[in-house]
Amino acid sequence: MRNYYIAANWKMHMTVSEAVALAQDLVAKLGKSKERVMIAPPFTALAAVAQVIRGSSLVLGAQNMGPETKGAHTGEISPLMLKDLGVKAVILGHSERRHSYLETDELINRKVLLALEQELQPILCVGETLAEREAGKLEAVVGGQVREGLKGVSAAALATVTIAYEPVWAIGTGKTATPEDADAVHGYIRIVLTSLYGEAAAKAMVIQYGGSVKADNAAELMAKPNIDGALVGGASLKAETFVPIVSFR
Numbered sequence: 001m002r003n004y005y006i007a008a009n010w011k012m013h014m015t016v017s018e019a020v021a022l023a024q025d026l027v028a029k030l031g032k033s034k035e036r037v038m039i040a041p042p043f044t045a046l047a048a049v050a051q052v053i054r055g056s057s058l059v060l061g062a063q064n065m066g067p068e069t070k071g072a073h074t075g076e077i078s079p080l081m082l083k084d085l086g087v088k089a090v091i092l093g094h095s096e097r098r099h100s101y102l103e104t105d106e107l108i109n110r111k112v113l114l115a116l117e118q119e120l121q122p123i124l125c126v127g128e129t130l131a132e133r134e135a136g137k138l139e140a141v142v143g144g145q146v147r148e149g150l151k152g153v154s155a156a157a158l159a160t161v162t163i164a165y166e167p168v169w170a171i172g173t174g175k176t177a178t179p180e181d182a183d184a185v186h187g188y189i190r191i192v193l194t195s196l197y198g199e200a201a202a203k204a205m206v207i208q209y210g211g212s213v214k215a216d217n218a219a220e221l222m223a224k225p226n227i228d229g230a231l232v233g234g235a236s237l238k239a240e241t242f243v244p245i246v247s248f249r
């Protein structure tokens, strides 16, 4: 039976004390989950949450990182700083970074390469907007983001990369891609990965779905052959909505 990888993206929510309380709740309820579970609090809560989840199976993640290790980069966070706090995984290229903060494929690729060099496990987010989907550009956009995001990533390093397919129109909107629709795009991503790395590597790749994942659609989504987990935003902010997603089976 395969294991799933479920990641919580808390986005710009939670003071330190709120984050600690949620993390304590999650450790109590998910500390022994058979699924791989990552939580990504805001930067300011990473150190405190790291203490809470120490010794549990929960993995600490960051929501972003800067593209350099150190230097004159006001406002940026280095992978060295993240590792220092016990961070193991990092979300890169989230659509909110791409669209609100104008991150390009080239910048995201630099971050992916640096994360790998620093032994942080990247979750590379890809996904089309509604306008792109309606213009028939889904494959070109998603395929391009996968190709550009992974440029220079070796076959060996690929094993620690996760891809999250998050259609932009489904994030935080309550609209979910149908399981069939999402599975088809995941299948397409595997075709792209096959062309880059061969069939075995493409098959082994973990591809999460993200975009309004909730307890009541998680099982149906993850039953699909190409969906290996979820990246959860809104529903990850409370144990009562996140725990049932992780415990979907």
Ligand code: PGA
Pocket (backbone or CB within 6 Å): 009, 166, 170, 171, 172, 173, 210, 211, 212, 213, 231, 232, 233, 234, 235
């Ligand atoms: P959502 O966010 O679950 O609130 O749609 C998902 C994400 O942006 O990662």
